[in-house]
Amino acid sequence: MASLKFLRNRISSVKSTQKITKAMKMVAAAKLRKAQQNAENARPYSEKLNSIISNLKNSVTDMDSAPKLLVGNQKNETHLCVVLSSDRGLCGGFNTNICRKAKVFFEKILNERKTLKVIVVGSKANDQLKRKYNQYIIDKISLKDEKVISFGKAQEITDKILNLFARNEFDICTLFYNQFKSVISQIPQAQQLIPVSIEQKSNQQSLASNSEYEYEPDENEILENLLPKNIATQIYAAFLENQASEQGSRMTAMDNATRNAGDLIAKLTINYNRTRQAVITKELIEIISGAESL
Amino acid sequence: MADNINLEIVTPKQVAYSKAVDSVVVSGIEGDMEIFKDHISLITFLKPGKIIAKSGNDSDTFFSTGGIVEFSNNKLSILLDNFFDSTTFQSEELLKLKQNAEKKLNNKEISDEEIYLNNQIIEQINNLKS
Numbered sequence: 001m002a003s004l005k006f007l008r009n010r011i012s013s014v015k016s017t018q019k020i021t022k023a024m025k026m027v028a029a030a031k032l033r034k035a036q037q038n039a040e041n042a043r044p045y046s047e048k049l050n051s052i053i054s055n056l057k058n059s060v061t062d063m064d065s066a067p068k069l070l071v072g073n074q075k076n077e078t079h080l081c082v083v084l085s086s087d088r089g090l091c092g093g094f095n096t097n098i099c100r101k102a103k104v105f106f107e108k109i110l111n112e113r114k115t116l117k118v119i120v121v122g123s124k125a126n127d128q129l130k131r132k133y134n135q136y137i138i139d140k141i142s143l144k145d146e147k148v149i150s151f152g153k154a155q156e157i158t159d160k161i162l163n164l165f166a167r168n169e170f171d172i173c174t175l176f177y178n179q180f181k182s183v184i185s186q187i188p189q190a191q192q193l194i195p196v197s198i199e200q201k202s203n204q205q206s207l208a209s210n211s212e213y214e215y216e217p218d219e220n221e222i223l224e225n226l227l228p229k230n231i232a233t234q235i236y237a238a239f240l241e242n243q244a245s246e247q248g249s250r251m252t253a254m255d256n257a258t259r260n261a262g263d264l265i266a267k268l269t270i271n272y273n274r275t276r277q278a279v280i281t282k283e284l285i286e287i288i289s290g291a292e293s294l
Numbered sequence: 295m296a297d298n299i300n301l302e303i304v305t306p307k308q309v310a311y312s313k314a315v316d317s318v319v320v321s322g323i324e325g326d327m328e329i330f331k332d333h334i335s336l337i338t339f340l341k342p343g344k345i346i347a348k349s350g351n352d353s354d355t356f357f358s359t360g361g362i363v364e365f366s367n368n369k370l371s372i373l374l375d376n377f378f379d380s381t382t383f384q385s386e387e388l389l390k391l392k393q394n395a396e397k398k399l400n401n402k403e404i405s406d407e408e409i410y411l412n413n414q415i416i417e418q419i420n421n422l423k424s
Contacts, residue, residue, distance in 0.1 A: 041308040048304060048371050052337060052364050151306050213366070216324050216338040225339065226362065236306055 004279065007272040011265060018261035024090065025254035032183065032247035039180060039240040046237045049230050053196065055213065056223055067220060069227040072195030073171055078115040080170035081105065082161070082193075084177040084238055085125035086246045087143045092253030094178060094186065094246050095124040101188035102176045106133060117170055121157065149243060154236035162228055165194060177238040178245035184252050186245035191238070193231050299331050299365075301347055303356065303372045310377045311347070311356070318370055319346040320363055335366040342414040344422075345372065355380055357422055359391060359415050383422045392419045 002010075060066045083102050085095045102118075102125075109116050119139045120126040126140050139160065146153055164170055173194040178186040191197075215222055298314040319328045321343030329336075342359045361374035378388060395412040398404060404412075 038307070042306055044302075044309050045304045045306050045373060048364070048373055049362075052362065052373075056337070214334050214336045216322060216336065222337060222339065229362075233306060 002271075002275070004272065004275055007268060007275060011268045011272060014261050014264050014268065018258055018265065021254045021257040021261060025251055025258060028091075028247045028251040028254060032244060032251055035240065035244040035247050036180065039237070039244045042237050042240050046233045049226070049233055053223070053226060053230055056219055056226070057196070059213065059219055060223070067224045067227060069165070069194055069231075070196055070223060073168070075171040076114070078117065078170040078172075079109050080117045080119065080161070080164065080173045082119045082121065082157070082173065082175045082235075083125045083129065084175065084242050085120070085122035085128075086242070087122050087124065088246075089124060090253065091246050091250035092256075094249035095122075095128060097186070097188045098176050098178055099125060099128040101190060102129070103132075105174070105176075105190060106136070115170075117164075119157075119160070149236075149239040151232070151236050154239055155232050157235055158228060158232040161193070161231065175235065175238055177242045178249075180241045180244040180248060183248040186249055189238075191234070193234060196227065196230065298349075299329070299333075299368045299370050301370045301372070303345070303374060303377065305374045305377045310374070310379075311354070313347065313349070315347045315349040317348050319344070319348070320372070321345075322363070329363075329365055329370060331368055333365055337362070337364050339363075340372070340374075341411065342418045344418070357383065357388075357418065360411075388419055388422070392416055 057070060081102060083098060085098055106116055116136045117138050118133060118136045120129060120137055121141045122143050130137060141157060161173060175191045175193050177189055179189045181187055301313055301315045301318055303311040317328050317330045321341055323339040323341050340361045340363060345356045347354045357378045358374040358376055361372055364371045395415040398412050399409065
């Protein structure tokens with residue numbers, strides 16, 4: 001049986017771990033509320049933008065002259081994948097889930113003998129993907145110096161993507177992130193950015209309201225300005241969702257850790273008390289048998 | 295009231311303003327315009343400038359450096375890149391935007407359109423301050 005001193009040390013170390021996980025849980029809960037608020041606040045903007053674009057898309061009749069970002073360049077050869085992750089660990093399956101989703105997609109593309117290019121955002125995705133897919137990673141973007149994700153960061157990534165697109169470096173761009181559903185459930189998402197995919201449900205609505213719009217300047221010019229903005233908005237929205245998911249995931253993970261630490265402490269304490277009692281009994285027996293032999 | 299249009303101003307950060315108003319003045323990329331009830335459905339861009347929402351004798355003034363306006367079925371949605379109301383006209387952030395624009399103007403390689411837009415930003419922000 002382990003010595004008393006060993007058990008005592010063990011208990012105090014688990015206790016301090018528990019304190020840390022508890023604190024992390026509280027911090028994550030506080031941050032979660034804010035992140036959730038941010039994500040919800042950003043939703044109307046991206047929804048509006050989406051509905052405007054779907055309206056415009058319906059009114060574009062001449063597909064050949066339409067902007068490339070809308071219709072793509074009619075090829076399906078090179079895929080660009082943007083994987084959004086966090087920079088910090090200890091958040092349960094958050095990063096693993098995104099990476100798993102991304103890996104499945106990568107394998108599919110590679111099996112079809114298409115070219116794969118990957119941009120990783122946040123160091124955790126890089127850590128998980130570089131072992132197997134290092135030769136495909138063309139860019140790494142760190143979030144270390146950003147406390148709060150700003151629209152500027154989303155813009156920066158967008159500019160990179162658009163630059164690549166302008167140079168015909170890829171045909172289809174897909175974004176991977178975690179969508180925040182609730183504190184305990186985050187769903188990894190793969191969203192196609194280029195060419196634009198508009199959700200079907202907004203289509204129906206727009207067909208009804210597809211009254212003649214007056215465009216100033218004309219449709220294509222508006223689209224050409226709007227589409228890059230749309231990509232930036234979508235990336236920004238994905239960032240915010242991701243952030244809320246990260247905090248939610250961390251909160252659950254830390255809650256579990258705290259509970260596990262509690263269980264462990266209970267077990268160790270029982271063990272400690274039994275050992276102590278055993279030592280006392282042993283000493284008593286020694287004394288009594290010593291006295292008897294006199 | 296029957297003469298109202300629903301104005302909604304949204305930015306990437308929040309829904310900044312949502313109210314029924316009589317008319318709205320915006321500075322569109324091809325000229326300023328005032329939108330009243332039953333205006334034809336319209337989509338246009340904004341250039342840097344003021345947005346004035348009028349209802350009765352009251353009016354609220356905002357400033358933005360750009361955005362998109364969509365009007366349909368008497369619902370006016372303005373999507374803005376950034377948003378300042380009258381209480382933040384003197385704020386640091388605006389000053390930063392102006393300095394940013396000035397910096398961009400010093401760069402010789404930008405297009406005429408950008409020169410125009412950045413000049414507009416500076417001019418409009420100067421207007422606000424006075």
